[in-house]
Structure formats: structure tokens, C-alpha cells
Amino acid sequence: MIEIQQEFLKCMRCGNCQAVCPIYKETKMEAEVARGKIQLIKGVTEGVLKPTEYLAEKIATCLTCLACQENCPSGVNYEKILLYGRDYLAKENGLPPVKKAIFKVLRKPRLFNFGLKMASRFQGLAMKKVKGRSGRKLRFGLLEDHENRLLPEFSKETLVEKARSKQTSGKEKLLYFPGCMINNVYVNVGEAVIDVLKHNGAQVVVPEKQSCCGTPARVHGDIESAKSLGRYVIDTYLATDADYVITSCSTCGVTLRQGYVELFTDEPEYLEKAKKLAEKTRDINEYLVEKGFIRPKKLNLKVTYHDPCHLNRKLKVNKQPREILKAVLGGNFREMKKPATCCGGAGSFSLTHYPLSKAIGRKKALDIIETGAEVVATSCPGCMLQLNDALAKQGSNIRVFHVAELLAEGYKEK
């Protein structure tokens, strides 16, 4: 409590966060920029404000892109305040019923995977295929204004299933943590990651026991669900003596590298394990550059790169993907205007706040289109989903790939 009060006081209310907050740029509402949210959270914890649903909604209106934190002259740890606030409100108010139900499923890895599997079987009922784009549109609006939303297809076979046939031996033993999106949806990204690592002489294993990393639950204040998932992941991934654990999703990467250590501060046993896991974990871009990857053949494609917020701001992985892309593309790599601004996806934010998410995505899409690129690369499946939708909305045929997919292509080129 004292610690968080110190954090509140650090905010000198200068308003600098307004300049970089994608939400404030759209809504121009003080309650929706970091300065406002910090004051609201301070107010509610001090008892000046009541923990109303309205307040919870204001606190929910945030991409957790952390642009504000990066730009804050006083060094306010905004993320810490936000998570504290959400946790506090979740305890006071309880979670909204829909989220509660979702997190309940999330907590049970097997049930969760079964659910996603079912989704892949039945998606045809609710979604129709879109010609010329990889993805489907919702046939009818499940949620307000989602009618024309472009969603990716669930894969019939998960990555875990596909990876069984791909296992080989190699000099370094790597465990790959695909995360929900890649295991179930962007399976080709996962395959590309495995191919790339194998091409570089490593042995890659994808453990059969998969689950969500727990971040969606954590950022919405459901700490218990997050912890239960965390323990599962930690135990699964520490069970073998792999040299590294590889991630290819911005969110999962940050969770394995930093999130669990923060989450288990009050559980010494798991804190120790979390630290061990953190030491072993590398984002795919990071790992490849650290080890010195085999140079690919050049692809003749114009490509730009979108920085996933957390990979860039929390893990500071931003040079590595560019190094890889330049190796694959040479002079064909081109930067967009502000590659590090949030695409507006932000995980479940795009479900709960679709109109706002769409407006933010639109700006990103326009920046991408302006570069004249044929492909936008990124390092996070969540961003891929959002970018695909945003570009489709602009009638653009720019394609979206993970950096690993382009590198894998470069290795295939004769």
C-alpha cells in the first residue's frame, strides 16, 4: 500500500501522457488517459471515490500499450498502478459475469483447448469465408458492431498435433511455448518458428501439455486464475532440461520473462521457479540474433515492421526483428511513420471496445499503407489479427506475416 502510494505521488499531473496515448487521441477524455486513470485509482483506493461499475469501465478503457509510461518524465510505473487498480476493483466489485465465465474456462487448460478445438469445427456455422483474404467474417454480429470484423480461422489441427511429426535432434534443446493464438489459430506461424529453429541446428520440442499463459486473466484483475495458469506453465516448462524456452508471441514472451516473477512475489517456491523460467526464455527474434542466425536468401518483397507494444517496451526487443528482416529483404525493408504506436488490438480490448479499437487500428493501417509495402511483418499473433482486420477495412491487400514466417521463406528460397 505504501509502495503504491509512493507511485501515485510520482505522477506530477503534467499531462505528458496525452501526447502519446492512442485512446486519448481518439476520445480526448481525461478519464481515459494515464493521468486521469491514475487519479481515479488513487481516488478509489483512498476512499474518495466509490468502486462503481462506471469507474471500472474507465479503468478498463486502456490498451496497456505503455506508451504513456515510456513518455513519462517522472518515471511513473503506470502499469503497476493500473494492475493494482484493476485488482482492487475486481476484489471490490467482482468481475463482470462474461469475463468471469471466460476466465473460468481459461483456468482449466484441458477444457480450454477442447473449447478452441470445438470452435475450429463449428466456425463455419457462424463465419463465412472471405474471398482473397485468409480469414473469415462473422456472419451475424455476436457483439455490437462486430458484423464486418475479419477474424482468422481456427486451425483444424493444433500446432501441438502438427509438431509431433516435426521433432528431430539438434545441438541445442529448445522448448517452444506457442501460446493459445499460435497453437490454435496461427498454426503456420508456429510451424515457421520450428522450421527456422531447426534450420539453425536446434532440437525443438513442443510439450503436449499446453495452456494459456494467464495474462488475459491477470490484466483484468483475476489474479487467482492467472496464478493457477502460471503454475501449470512453469511446471510444464521446467519439467525438462531444455537449454531455452522460445516464445513467438509478444504477450506470452513478456509473461514468461517478467510476468510470473511479478505474479509470484508472495509464493517463494514458485518465485524461484519463475526466475529460472525467466532466465531460459527468449523471444524468437532475440534468440536468433543472440546466437547468430544463418543468413537466408533474399526475398523480393517490400516489407515494413510493426512493433508489438510489450515486446518493444517491456523486453526492448526492437532491433532484432529489424536485423532479421534486413537479412531477408535487404533494401526492401522500409520503416513506417510511427512503427511503435499500438495497433489497437490489445488482446480482449478489441472484443470489449471494438469501435475504439477499430478507430485506432485504422490509423495504423493508414501508416502501413503509406509506406507502399506489400507485407507488414510483426512479432505477435495478437497484432497480426488486428492488423489483418484493420487493413481489410481499408480495402488494402497488404499481407500480414510474423517475422519468423518471412525468415522461413528466405530459407526455402533456392
Place this chain on the structure above:
Amino acid sequence: MEALAKLEKILGSAKIKTQTEELFVYGYDATAGLKNQMPLAVVFPESTEEVVEIVKWANEYKIPLYPRGSGTNLSGGTIPAAKGVVVELNRLNKILEIDLDNLTATVEPGVIINDLNEAVKPYGLIYPPDPGTVTTATMGGSVAECSGGLRGLKYGVTKHYIMGIEAVIGTGELLKFGGKTVKNVTGYDLPALMVGSEGTLGIITKIIVKLIPAPVAKKSFLAVFNSIDDAGNAIAEIIKNRVIPATLEIMDQTTIRTVEKFKNIGLPVNAQAILLVESDGYPEQVEMEAKIIRQVLEKNRGEVSEAKNDEEREKLWEARRAALPALAQVSPTTVLEDATVPRSQVPAMLKKLKEISEKYNLIIGTFGHAGDGNLHPTILTDETNREEWQRVEKAVEEIFKAALELGGTLSGEHGIGMAKNRFLLWEMGEAGVNLLKRLKLAFDPNNILNPGKMA
């Protein structure tokens, strides 16, 4: 409340907020140590006509209005002192015209200063006023505060760039002051009166500003001094030599040490002061000025380094830009003042600040626009420490007394607002304050606009 229901009818429900959570965040601005005071409502007009309607409504019900831009002011200027309605102008944010023949721009008040600069950049033009908050502050707010910034010495401050203003005065009448002509002596200088009026005379709805050609060349120096006097003499001598740099900034030892602690950029922690000097303009002129600047700095025992390219210039500026952020990280509360003295008195003021910091046992880091005498003594404290806060208040008083004694002013660029009300008499005298009040009544007979500020 009936009055609010009526206001909602006038504006439509999307442009008015009355939920506690929304009101709470309009109860503060960037000023340290002032209490959060919630308004009755916040309104978001999207046209001049709506502003007129709002002011008329306020007159009918005698409810105060508090104009607001981005709320980054440092004088309590936007805090709703009595129960009233905050008029948030950030949705009036169109650049209406860039007139390349007359070198003017016409903007709505909610345009962010930096956005105007980005818009005129392709034409080789700039709008020079650049407060530390250029990327967030609005044009309306900066006109109402007459903001300054780093380029004040050579290029002046907001008031030197305002040619015309459209505003709704306190009666609800829409007026136009000035225009696009370079010269204008019709009647009193009313645009000038609106500049720095802190939202007490009218709500500004349109602004015509002067643009100037962007300088094509730049040279930047950093000079390290082992005595404050040497640094002070260097400042005075540069100007005596008929050189007006674009920027002439100072950082004192406390600031240097703090910046070094947080940034590790290799600043000399034993130095008493650092000066940052930048000359800009045409290449030949910059060459000539740079020579003189270097000579003067060296003659006064400054250890000079010069930026050889943009990258090195960025490095020099990093130190200055880090000043406030670094100071802000030392302690929970950062009290940023802007006592201003004639530039010849900068060394005397710096000495005085040192005495005050020792007397009240407070950490005061001083940096600022030495070239124009505008210093930012920054007190590092913790507002929850009552005993220390009392010392801070006393120190602040003494800082202003000292500035006035040296022929200076209470505020160089941050305005009076609520924070410095109590010192106004010291500088203006009773007759002066009374005249302010009568002027206010002429514009705003019912005292609707931003009551409780400035006088």
C-alpha cells in the same frame, strides 16, 4: 438540477458529462499542492455557436465557467474554484487555414501547438512559441497563459505571434479582435489584452497567428563553469556583444547532479553551472555568431564543447530536456516556479535562490531560460509532509519577494491563476489590482468566467 438539464438540452447528452468519475479528473491541473475541486459538469463544445450558448446559459443561471485546454498549466488556472462548469475546448481542434501569402495560420483553440508546427513544416515555416509542453498544450491555453519556452530570447513568446482573436466574452457576445494585418491601431490593443488573460475575459474560439521562416542553420554549444558568476557574466556578455542566440539555457549544480544520477550522460557533477547556447539563422550569420559566443564563453572560463552534427546536438539537448524529468524523479512533489528577473540580474537571483534553499533546508534545483531572465527554481518535496510543506510555502514567498526586489516579476510565463493570487498586490499595488478588476467587469459583468483567478 434544472440548470444542468437545460444545458444538456442545449448541447445534447453526448457533449456533457456529470458522472462523478468524469468530474473528478477535471478538478486538477499540473499545479503542485492545490486541492482537487470537482466541477458540477464538464461540457465539450464542438462549435463557436455552442460556446456562445454555454456562456449565455451561464449568465442566465449565474453559474461560473472554467475554460480548459489540456490542463497542463502550472498556476491552478483551470481548477474550478467555485462550483461551476468546466468548458473543455479540446474538440474544437481544426487548423482552419494556412495562408502562405500573408504567412499566417488560423486555428481553433484546441489545436495542439506541436500539431500546428507539423502542419506548417512542409512550407518551411515555424510557429516559434514552444513551452515544455508543446506536444500536449493547446493553442487556446497557451494564448490564455502567454506561454514562453526555450526560444523566447530571440523569438519572443506567444504574445509576439498573435494577430487576431475571436472570443466569446463574459456577456455571451462573440467578438473579433485584430486580424491578418501586420499593423493595426484601431482602438485599444485588444488582442494583446486577451493574451495572458487566463480565461477570465473571454473564451477564445479562433486564433490568427504569425508564422516565420524556419532557420536553415544551427550551431550549439555546451559550456561548463566552476563559478556561477562566470556563467552569469558570460550570459550578459554574449548579449552585450550584440548576439541574440535562439536559446541560452542554464542548469545549476543541483540540476546537473540530478540529471547525471538518472541519465549518466557524463555531465561534470562538480561544475557549478552549465550553459547551453544555440545560434540559428542563415549559415553566414550563424558562423559569425558562433565565433563570438565561443570567445565569450571561453573568456569567462567556460569549458566549451560544440556539437558537430545533429546527433551531437541531440546529445547536448538531452541534458536540458532531462532537467525537469530528473528532478521530478527525486521526490514525490515537484514545485516548479518561474520567477523572472532582468537578465543582468540572473547571477544575483541564482545566489538568492541558494540562500533560500539553505535557509529553509530544501532541495531547489534551478534551470531555465537564463538568456531572458526566466528561471525555473524547482523545489523537491513531498506534499504529504506537512511540516516540510510549510517551509516550501515560505520559501516560495521569499523567491517572489527576491525576484521583485531585483526588478523582476511574479511570473515570466506560467501566469497567476490561483497559485500566485496572494502575491499580486506586491507587484501591482492596490490601484493596479483594482484596475484589473474593473477591466474584468467590462468583459464579464457577472463574473462568470474563471472566477477566483488572477485578482
